Amino acid sequence: MEKASSPSSSPPAAGDRNNREGIIGWLNPGRYGWERVAYWLQRLTGVGLLAYFIGHIYETSNLTQGFDAWNTMLELTQTPMGHMILLLVIGMSTFHSANGIRLVFTHGGKGVGSPGRPDYPYDAASLNYRQKSGIWIALILAAVAMLYGASVLFGGE
Amino acid sequence: MIVEKLEHLDKKRANAHKEKEILRSSITLKVMRANRAAGENPHYDTFDVPVQRSTTVLDALLHAKQFSDHSIGIRYSCRMASCGSCGMKINGIPRLACYTKVSELEGSVITCEPLANFPHMRDLVTDFSQFFDHHKNVQPYINNDKADMDTQEVTKMSEFMQTQEEVDKFLQFSYCIKCGLCYSACPTVATDTRFPGPQALAQAYRYFADNRDDAQKGRLEIVDDKHGIFRCHFAGSCSVVCPKGVDPALGIQLLRGHLLGFAKGEKKNAELKDRSKQQ
Amino acid sequence: MKIHYMTGIGALFVVAVHIMMRLVMPYNLSLEYENVIANYHNLPYAVLLESILVLIAIHGFNGLRIILLELRQSKNWEDFVTILTIAGMMGIIGYGTRTIIVASGLSLG
Numbered sequence: 001m002e003k004a005s006s007p008s009s010s011p012p013a014a015g016d017r018n019n020r021e022g023i024i025g026w027l028n029p030g031r032y033g034w035e036r037v038a039y040w041l042q043r044l045t046g047v048g049l050l051a052y053f054i055g056h057i058y059e060t061s062n063l064t065q066g067f068d069a070w071n072t073m074l075e076l077t078q079t080p081m082g083h084m085i086l087l088l089v090i091g092m093s094t095f096h097s098a099n100g101i102r103l104v105f106t107h108g109g110k111g112v113g114s115p116g117r118p119d120y121p122y123d124a125a126s127l128n129y130r131q132k133s134g135i136w137i138a139l140i141l142a143a144v145a146m147l148y149g150a151s152v153l154f155g156g157e
Numbered sequence: 158m159i160v161e162k163l164e165h166l167d168k169k170r171a172n173a174h175k176e177k178e179i180l181r182s183s184i185t186l187k188v189m190r191a192n193r194a195a196g197e198n199p200h201y202d203t204f205d206v207p208v209q210r211s212t213t214v215l216d217a218l219l220h221a222k223q224f225s226d227h228s229i230g231i232r233y234s235c236r237m238a239s240c241g242s243c244g245m246k247i248n249g250i251p252r253l254a255c256y257t258k259v260s261e262l263e264g265s266v267i268t269c270e271p272l273a274n275f276p277h278m279r280d281l282v283t284d285f286s287q288f289f290d291h292h293k294n295v296q297p298y299i300n301n302d303k304a305d306m307d308t309q310e311v312t313k314m315s316e317f318m319q320t321q322e323e324v325d326k327f328l329q330f331s332y333c334i335k336c337g338l339c340y341s342a343c344p345t346v347a348t349d350t351r352f353p354g355p356q357a358l359a360q361a362y363r364y365f366a367d368n369r370d371d372a373q374k375g376r377l378e379i380v381d382d383k384h385g386i387f388r389c390h391f392a393g394s395c396s397v398v399c400p401k402g403v404d405p406a407l408g409i410q411l412l413r414g415h416l417l418g419f420a421k422g423e424k425k426n427a428e429l430k431d432r433s434k435q436q
Numbered sequence: 437m438k439i440h441y442m443t444g445i446g447a448l449f450v451v452a453v454h455i456m457m458r459l460v461m462p463y464n465l466s467l468e469y470e471n472v473i474a475n476y477h478n479l480p481y482a483v484l485l486e487s488i489l490v491l492i493a494i495h496g497f498n499g500l501r502i503i504l505l506e507l508r509q510s511k512n513w514e515d516f517v518t519i520l521t522i523a524g525m526m527g528i529i530g531y532g533t534r535t536i537i538v539a540s541g542l543s544l545g
Binding site: 100 | 441444445448451459463464467469472473476489492493496497499500503507528531532534535538539542
Binding site: 018019020021022023024025026031032033035036038039042103106107108109110112113115116117118119122123124125126127131 | 277344350391412413420
């Protein structure tokens with residue numbers, strides 16, 4: 001028998017895009033449960049954090065232009081709107097980190113259960129309460145971090 | 158203790174599966190119609206169909222086909238969730254029409270559309286060619302040089318011995334009926350035409366885990382591609398929609414665990430039964 | 437993908453330290469020019485900032501690359517995305533490193 005030592009054929013070429021859901025498929029998280037919501041949030045927070053990171057590197061570079069430039073930057077960012085954006089960033093980074101840790105384990109096959117004999121109602125072992133509670137913990141941590149952040153930013157410390 | 162509580166919740170969920178039944182005497186079927194080969198744009202036709210408690214969506218579609226419009230294009234065969242032919246989007250979610258009772262769907266209008274992510278051919282029928290190509294690409298057969306498939310000698314015709322535990326490692330993945338629901342639900346398949354999809358990757362794990370197969374390294378090389386297993390992000394939608402309990406997401410994560418080196422322990426390859434002493 | 441996992445885990449620790457540093461004194465005080473410059477004069481902290489820069493740039497732009505690669509599949513697109521994200525990575529790392537180096541040489545007050 002021919003061994004599967006290397007692919008006997010390359011994967012199918014980029015194929016028919018007819019009837020593919022496209023980005024709308026990503027952006028609709030509501031049909032398939034918590035894991036799909038977590039996937040959607042992980043992507044959104046990742047892109048959001050990248051955008052913030054680029055902005056943050058730019059804003060901190062004002063330091064090199066001296067005291068006045070730095071204070072001008074602070075006047076722009078240390079405003080209620082700036083604080084709201086920062087709160088959002090706090091929530092996004094907490095969720096992205098906590099969910100990311102869950103995913104590192106999951107992608108390695110840990111915490112997804114083990115194969116067995118499926119029986120009605122055929123509930124999937126991988127979509128277990130360990131995964132769901134991991135997602136909920138990430139959301140709760142994000143909320144807690146945002147609350148703490150709000151107390152620091154708006155609390156006048 | 159927390160882990161035990163979570164496991165208890167999982168068992169409770171499995172045991173207390175009660176479908177919420179909505180009993181109606183009739184429903185409105187909204188079916189997407191289009192003949193793509195003739196260049197038609199899709200539109201929806203509606204049919205009023207009488208239903209009973211046990212009526213499935215497939216029953217309703219066939220009623221509409223028989224009494225209202227013979228031209229409705231639909232694939233079906235076994236009518237018992239065994240062949241995988243009648244996969245379609247029902248109220249936005251990929252399901253098997255024969256396995257979905259009307260009484261478990263909310264609302265008086267049931268929308269039937271062709272499966273997403275498959276090229277649309279006509280009405281509720283889609284093209285499965287690329288889906289099958291992805292499946293073929295993962296070499297969905299046992300690779301083992303020890304088995305002489307061409308022998309004519311009875312004493313050399315043998316079988317691999319497997320324990321029940323060894324079978325259980327891959328059994329659930331062998332229940333796949335290639336219905337395509339997982340492929341339709343997957344967010345990566347929604348945009349990436351080179352991604353094999355949950356079905357093919359789960360089958361790659363099925364043969365990887367089967368200890369009659371001794372081509373593990375080659376199987377990992379096949380899926381270790383820029384558009385391969387690493388494009389799965391465990392959205393889990395494939396396992397949500399799978400009607401046979403295959404749980405493709407589990408297979409994919411376990412396979413990736415082997416690729417990343419998380420999984421320990423070598424597979425003990427199955428031995429051929431010694432028939433040399435038999436007549 | 438292993439790079440994505442490793443940079444993610446690495447970034448977690450260093451970013452946590454970076455955020456904690458904003459809380460060792462009242463928040464508004466921690467953002468004053470002198471205090472920020474003092475941070476950059478602290479060599480271990482400057483190294484921490486550089487490591488955050490590198491890890492987050494790689495993790496973030498690699499993540500963007502993954503998302504963009506899934507959108508379209510052609511050789512031109514894949515090459516474009518890879519070049520764009522590597523350029524973005526290097527640009528951000530270069531720009532941020534410049535800030536760290538210049539700021540560590542600035543005098544207080």
